[in-house]
Amino acid sequence: MPSESEQLHARRPLPYAPVAGALRAVETFLLSGGQQTARRNAWAAVVADRQRARDRREAEHEMAALAGGRTFGERGPSPLPR
DSSP states (O other): OOOHHHHHHHHSOOTHHHHHHHHHHHHHHHSOHHHHHHHHHHHHHHHHHHHHHHHHHHHHHHHHHHTTSOOTTSSSSOSSOO
16 A cells, blocks of 8 residues: 555656756756766666665565564574575
């Protein structure tokens, strides 16, 4: 079941697209092509890192639940074979 904040975002469109387009136009005007590409690649890397971190946290929570609530930062034998 979606949370209340997810339901709010689902009901109303976010006004980010026009702002993003305007920022991209300013970026095109001010920066050369190579700098634009580098900046976009860097942002794509940040977004991908955030997604991987989110996925890793979710997987750790699920594995902890399967391991009986034990967290993976605790000392002791590894919960997973290596």
